[in-house]
Amino acid sequence: MSTTAFAVPFKAEFDPNSQEFAISGVVRPRSADEIAATISMLKGAIEEVRGVLYVNVKRLVQMNNTAYHAFARVLLDACRTRSDIRFVVVTSSVVGWTERMFAHLNKIEPQVTVEVYDSKFYPGQSFVENTSFIPILRTQTKMTWRHERAILPRHGLRPGMTMADICCGIGDFAMLARKEFQPARIVALDHSKASLAYARDVASGFGVTDIEYTYGDASEMLLEDSQFDFVTCRHSLQIFNQPDVLLKELFRICKPGGRVYITNEKNSHCLGEPRAQSIQWTYNEVAKLFSHFEMDVELGPKSKRYLVDAGFDDIIVESFMVTNLDGDPHDFADIIAAWENVYAGEMAVKRGDPPEFIDRFRQGFRDHIFAALHPKGYAGWPIWAASGRKPL
Amino acid sequence: MHGAENQPTEAAFEPLLQFEMEMGAFLSDWNHCDQLSTFMARMISHNRTDPVRHSNFFSSALNELLEVSFRSGSPDGRIGCAVYRWGPTERVELTFPCPPGQRQFYREAVSKTRDGDAHARYLDSISTDLAPSREAVLLDLSINFDANVRLDESDPPSITLVVDLPLEGVVR
Numbered sequence: 001m002s003t004t005a006f007a008v009p010f011k012a013e014f015d016p017n018s019q020e021f022a023i024s025g026v027v028r029p030r031s032a033d034e035i036a037a038t039i040s041m042l043k044g045a046i047e048e049v050r051g052v053l054y055v056n057v058k059r060l061v062q063m064n065n066t067a068y069h070a071f072a073r074v075l076l077d078a079c080r081t082r083s084d085i086r087f088v089v090v091t092s093s094v095v096g097w098t099e100r101m102f103a104h105l106n107k108i109e110p111q112v113t114v115e116v117y118d119s120k121f122y123p124g125q126s127f128v129e130n131t132s133f134i135p136i137l138r139t140q141t142k143m144t145w146r147h148e149r150a151i152l153p154r155h156g157l158r159p160g161m162t163m164a165d166i167c168c169g170i171g172d173f174a175m176l177a178r179k180e181f182q183p184a185r186i187v188a189l190d191h192s193k194a195s196l197a198y199a200r201d202v203a204s205g206f207g208v209t210d211i212e213y214t215y216g217d218a219s220e221m222l223l224e225d226s227q228f229d230f231v232t233c234r235h236s237l238q239i240f241n242q243p244d245v246l247l248k249e250l251f252r253i254c255k256p257g258g259r260v261y262i263t264n265e266k267n268s269h270c271l272g273e274p275r276a277q278s279i280q281w282t283y284n285e286v287a288k289l290f291s292h293f294e295m296d297v298e299l300g301p302k303s304k305r306y307l308v309d310a311g312f313d314d315i316i317v318e319s320f321m322v323t324n325l326d327g328d329p330h331d332f333a334d335i336i337a338a339w340e341n342v343y344a345g346e347m348a349v350k351r352g353d354p355p356e357f358i359d360r361f362r363q364g365f366r367d368h369i370f371a372a373l374h375p376k377g378y379a380g381w382p383i384w385a386a387s388g389r390k391p392l
Numbered sequence: 393m394h395g396a397e398n399q400p401t402e403a404a405f406e407p408l409l410q411f412e413m414e415m416g417a418f419l420s421d422w423n424h425c426d427q428l429s430t431f432m433a434r435m436i437s438h439n440r441t442d443p444v445r446h447s448n449f450f451s452s453a454l455n456e457l458l459e460v461s462f463r464s465g466s467p468d469g470r471i472g473c474a475v476y477r478w479g480p481t482e483r484v485e486l487t488f489p490c491p492p493g494q495r496q497f498y499r500e501a502v503s504k505t506r507d508g509d510a511h512a513r514y515l516d517s518i519s520t521d522l523a524p525s526r527e528a529v530l531l532d533l534s535i536n537f538d539a540n541v542r543l544d545e546s547d548p549p550s551i552t553l554v555v556d557l558p559l560e561g562v563v564r
């Protein structure tokens with residue numbers, strides 16, 4: 001077992017602008033006196049706000065009854081003396097007991113309500129979450145793995161490490177990494193219960209029981225600080241509207257001296273021959289389409305900047321190209337066909353694009369497939385793999 | 393015994409982990425409750441469907457039990473904690489010295505977790521008590537963690553709280 005520190009201290013903050021009191025971490029005092037300062041901060045917050053106070057417990061990892069009673073006391077007393085104020089306790093769907101515990105307050109004072117915050121993930125979540133996308137994710141990982149199995153050691157992955165794959169999707173990368181690099185421990189987290197169910201199914205089908213698949217929100221994880229030697233997050237920073245928030249969490253759970261490894265695309269650089277122009281036009285449009293939904297699928301070459309800004313050092317960036325020559329060109333073609341369905345068939349429609357646009361948009365994907373299957377053709381999908389070390 | 397009808401036989405529970413320590417040593421630091429519950433939770437949860445969240449839930453419940461025994465405060469004797477598993481349920485058996493004068497208190501507190509008005513009592517405790525009583529803590533376990541709580545007094549002067557936690561079903 002790792003020797004992580006046990007008691008993660010807790011943190012409380014009040015933000016008068018958003019009228020939000022947030023408490024996070026592990027709160028297990030022996031008596032209410034130990035948290036007196038936080039209790040008075042809450043009282044002060046109640047004095048200061050107008051109308052509604054949000055009590056954010058989304059990142060509350062643990063809270064014992066002693067602390068719970070002390071906080072409940074303050075809220076309930078305030079309800080009794082102040083009819084002009086409401087409390088909205090914001091819990092997370094990840095930490096199940098907070099929802100249960102705080103819901104009782106509403107039974108006592110209806111002025112207290114509980115909202116389960118379910119991260120809306122990234123704005124384009126529903127497109128990628130579609131279960132019809134699953135076989136494509138598998139094909140994608142199969143094709144990227146040919147490259148990544150050689151790339152990962154250059155970024156420091158060694159057998160016997162503790163590793164985490166954040167935004168693991170259907171878990172196939174975790175399966176491959178487990179087999180190739182025999183980690184001492186591997187946690188794989190995603191916010192899609194459907195993908196996790198699929199991942200667990202596949203694992204148990206192969207008799208694999210040691211991948212810890214867990215439901216969580218990558219932007220605020222239950223995982224403790226400084227736990228992992230190697231943290232991977234593949235093709236996912238690029239679909240968050242705030243990649244820096246996610247990266248901060250990856251940094252947090254990584255051990256000092258450990259590394260965080262990310263992969264991202266630059267979609268406008270997808271290419272093919274013949275029919276290069278049509279292909280290039282379409283992928284330029286892909287990048288614009290994603291940015292309409294607040295996703296930056298051009299993030300790949302910005303990896304270094306993001307890693308530097310997040311506090312990493314010893315940064316390594318490299319790029320590789322998945323191509324139709326990597327194996328069966330039909331695999332490549334299948335990926336592109338799936339992109340066409342989702343990007344042209346769903347996302348462009350959702351954006352309200354006219355049919356003429358969509359036709360031309362589709363044509364580029366078809367030309368990319370044409371290039372992939374052409375006996376003298378070449379089709380490529382470039383990816384940036386980058387990693388940084390969390391300073392000691 | 394109440395509620396025993398649907399219980400598996402004792403033998404069905406597979407032992408997972410246990411610890412024992414001198415009560416005096418345990419009582420020397422309040423943080424032992426947090427440390428032991430975090431550690432044990434992590435150890436026993438690794439092969440649950442969602443190990444991270446199972447561990448978080450289990451640690452919550454176990455910590456409350458350890459705090460109960462901490463607050464009972466008898467420095468003589470030993471504290472022992474064993475965790476068993478049967479299907480979706482973990483059983484915690486927490487044994488600690490209990491002065492004769494407190495036994496009746498535990499009997500009542502445990503039996504109240506099965507009363508029809510357990511929920512009302514629990515709400516009442518939240519809305520009126522300044523600090524949670526040990527009784528409220530047991531109510532919390534039965535209400536928020538669907539725990540089934542029993543008391544075993546077969547080995548005086550110690551008592552054993554036997555708590556079944558069907559967390560695998562709760563963590564979804």
Ligand SMILES: C[S@@+](CC[C@H](N)C(=O)[O-])C[C@H]1O[C@@H](n2cnc3c(N)ncnc32)[C@H](O)[C@@H]1O
Nearest residue numbers: 121167168169190191192216217218234235236
């Ligand atoms: C483009 S997929 C990448 C999946 C996988 N890493 C791969 O390479 O195939 C993005 C993944 O991020 C997950 N995701 C989205 N929002 C999340 C969040 N807030 N927390 C954790 N995972 C999230 C999605 O469910 C999806 O599985």
